[in-house]
Amino acid sequence: MGWVMPTSKDEKARPLNEMAVRQIGKKLRESFDEVAKQPVPDRFAALLDELEKSEGQKQDKDQ
């Protein structure tokens, strides 16, 4: 479905009440933080160790 740029008239026709904005904002932050608070899987630290090692070995490798 096509979204057009909202004009000020559109905004007036479809007001999003403050409560809804606040609810959505809180919910968004909560769901983001919920993931960000999870312990980081070991695979990522291992990956960075690997990258560090391989850089030491082949420094002239492209990209």
Add this chain to the structure above:
Amino acid sequence: MTAPADFKTDLLGAIPNLRAFALSLTGAGDRADDLVQETLVKAWHKQASFQPGTNIKAWLFTILRNEFYSQMRKKGREVSDAEGTLTEAMATHPDQMGKLDLADMQRALQMLPDDQREAIILIGASGMSYEEAAKVCGCATGTVKSRVSRARTRLAEILDVEDSNEYGPDSVATQVLARALG
């Protein structure tokens, strides 16, 4: 140039945020972590292009975002015609908004157009400034603002919170607050 050890530490420190950003974009945990992995590899090799002292989170988010879209272009979009089904499956009502969980929000985010989704995630979820988000998306600040506003309206429709005033916003707000303060 940053010492490699510092760069590595910065990357490690950014992983929780990268995972949250990736999950919001993909809506799927396994894909999200693969995306983070790709991002870390790309970032490692692009280290020379990172200017120490600038915002590493925004820099990494940009890499992740670009990687996400390039993967999508390769694979094609799987969920684009699923919107009706998803909307129906959710059947969220105003009086249930307080019980809305992480999965509901993830599903709702997946129903937004790509540009609106990334804007609302960066601003509304990850807490970036409009200026930072504009850099990550490669667009003007005003464009980010209007995308965020449209995303909010759309999310309110999907989650059916538009008219929540009529359904006892106080109890809903209390629940949401209680969870936020958890």
